[in-house]
Amino acid sequence: MDTANISQCSEVTLKCFLLSRFQRAIGQQGTLGEIPLNRSKDSARVLYLSAIALKLAKTWQQTPQTIAAQLAETLEPLCYPDFAVKVAPAGIIELELTDPGLAVWLQRLAQTNLPLPESRILSPVVSADRLFPIQYSHARCCSLLRMAHRDRIISIAQPDVATAPQIWSLAAPNPIPWIDDGDRLRLVHPAERSLISQLLTVLDNLYPIFEVKNREKPVNYFKLAKSLSEAFQIFYSQCQIWGEVKIEQPQLAQARLGLILATQSLLRFILENFLNAIAPLEL
The missing domain is CATH 1.10.730 (Isoleucyl-tRNA Synthetase; Domain 1)
Structure with a gap:
């Protein structure tokens, strides 16, 4: 994600907000490009899942579980009180939007x-x-x-x-x-x-x-x-x-x-x- 747009995006969508927090949590160690982040299809919850730890495992030379635990510890105060952060099996990071x-x-x-973006592509007629x-x-x-x-x-x-x-x-x-x-x-x-x-x-x-x-x-x-x-x-x-x-x-x-x-x-x-x-x- 382009750092020039973080300050704007973080106030627009949940995805922008979370991506900016991931970037801060990862710091200067590099992200290997795009940060994987997807929302669960469970409409009863607002739950986002990231496999970034699996993507970083080879570069950081650590297990996905270890990386996920480190990132979750850093992410927790960055996302509080909007999101609750935890690590699921296989090193998947879960971020669930709280009711408040x-x-x-x-x-x-x-x-x-x-x-409104400065440039935009209109839908076909x-x-x-x-x-x-x-x-x-x-x-x-x-x-x-x-x-x-x-x-x-x-x-x-x-x-x-x-x-x-x-x-x-x-x-x-x-x-x-x-x-x-x-x-x-x-x-x-x-x-x-x-x-x-x-x-x-x-x-x-x-x-x-x-x-x-x-x-x-x-x-x-x-x-x-x-x-x-x-x-x-x-x-x-x-x-x-x-x-x-x-x-x-x-x-x-x-x-x-x-x-x-x-x-x-x-x-x-x-x-x-x-x-x-x-x-x-x-x-």
């Missing part, structure tokens, strides 16, 4: 504009009928946020914008109550976890556009937006915000609206900047 850490990243995603479900999801996000503002579940700082905002700034609650009094994430429904997983997957797949060396690596923007749109529709059909939830669990309703904020932000980012399409307020 996930809350921080969700808050950032819901309330911070993604930086996508037909209007294929774009429509994605645009519909964006419009539905906007509609739900306006309804929640009117019902005083949340307070949007500037709700009467003429066009769809990239980020709707929340006046309240701020921060969004992602976690409960026991520091556990409120969002535990499978559809919530699936949407969270897809949000992070989109960010990880957008990672090359924020990293100088990989900026020409192709990214299937339509596929990313389509998958996020589908995850949102499932979430919306299974996770209530109004009715009993609004009355008895208002903070859960606000956390679910936080997911909608994050989804709206990412859908608009991809639609307008990479699919050359409108992100409508309503349809």
Whole structure:
């Protein structure tokens, strides 16, 4: 990873954040090129796996287990409190996002504009009928946020914008109550976890556009937006915000609206900047 981009990337994606920590942990001993880092497919957890110790074993002339233990010891304070670090069999380093850490990243995603790369490759032209479900999801996000503002579940700082905002700034609650009094994430429904997983997957797949060396690596923007749109529709059909939830669990309703904020932000980012399409307020 290019060191010139670490300060920017570390605030954009989890993958950038972890790669920068790995680079600091490895120090001046060399990385043999790219650092292997992949996310587990388990949507119930946000778990990253790295086989960097296996890659370094020959150069460092140590066993993968020994190298992994050394790196994990160095990584732990660098990643705290966002990630818990441990060594799995065969020298694989596991980094699992904690609930408080996930809350921080969700808050950032819901309330911070993604930086637009200076140079970018637009997606091939996508037909209007294929774009429509994605645009519909964006419009539905906007509609739900306006309804929640009117019902005083949340307070949007500037709700009467003429066009769809990239980020709707929340006046309240701020921060969004992602976690409960026991520091556990409120969002535990499978559809919530699936949407969270897809949000992070989109960010990880957008990672090359924020990293100088990989900026020409192709990214299937339509596929990313389509998958996020589908995850949102499932979430919306299974996770209530109004009715009993609004009355008895208002903070859960606000956390679910936080997911909608994050989804709206990412859908608009991809639609307008990479699919050359409108992100409508309503349809």
